[in-house]
Amino acid sequence: MVLNIIFSYNRAIQLDYLLQSTLKHFKTDSKIVVLYHTSGPHKEGYELLKKKYAEQHVNFIERKSVIFDLSYFKSLNSKKDWEFFKKKNLFNKNGDNFKGLLQKIIRNSNCEFLMFNTDDGVFYDDITIPKEVFDIIRANPENASYRLYVGENLEGQPSYLEKKNNYYQWDYYTDTVIHHWSYPFSVDGTIYNSKGLLKHLEKMVYHNPVTLEENGFQYIKQRKLFRIGLSPLTSKLVATKLNRVSVDSLNPTIHIKPDFLNEKFIAGYTLELVIPKKIDNANIVPSEIYLVKKDQRELIYSLDAHGEKVQSLLGIEGAKEQLE
Known part of the structure; x- marks a missing residue:
């Protein structure tokens, strides 16, 4: 089963559109969790969504303010990490439990696979993930992922991709120029092995979805993790x-x-x-x-x-x- 964690902040109507497209097009067995943050009148929008999707078993979990997030302690391995923690969490009056909460959701999900999405995304075509793709990720839990927002229809797809029966495969570290096929970590529509990714999330510093992707990309690239890129033949998101x-x-x-x-x-x-x-x-x-x-x-x-x-x-x- 794929755990689909959707990040959302003050965009209930756009989240609603993404949820509709997910329920319509994502054909592989999945569990949806919305990890959200909201303020002011936007709270009412999310309360409406909770009622609307109660029967579809969409789980809404709200980020909460904390004095500091204990989950950072596993990730404070350098002066730069400490400076990030102090600025973004410890001395931040708006600091919350995003990092610890996200890792707890993954740890307790019992889902073998995981993907993130953001509330401005839309699935526009049916998605059935090939068994062979899951087998590759299962055999390479820290070294393979499946990206749904790329395919041969996109401009700039490199020539070095290898076309299989019903998916593409490539090495994320072939190019030094940054583009979708040389960017080994994303918070949009990319499927990972849950335990393989969680092991490294615990060692990263991040405080929201943006810094999760930015810092996650740097961490993963430096360590040459998730080298094996996989995608459908045409993009779905x-x-x-x-x-x-x-x-x-x-x-x-x-x-x-x-x-x-x-x-x-x-x-x-x-x-x-x-x-x-x-x-x-x-x-x-x-x-x-x-x-x-x-x-x-x-x-x-x-x-x-x-x-x-x-x-x-x-x-x-x-x-x-x-x-x-």
């Missing part, structure tokens, strides 16, 4: 760049305000995104965005010049460029 909620991220977006979307969600609206028919990038700006309530369908965004500029910045290097 995209990130939709509607907005940005983390101050730790500089990714460009089209700035549809989370507060506005939350108000609409509480008022009974749901989200509808028009995903481009041709997917050649793992990060996209939807062609159109609607809010839907019963027979009402309100267009709130149609791709414009700003959206096209944002899309042009969402390259295979990971969309790290700041949009001015």
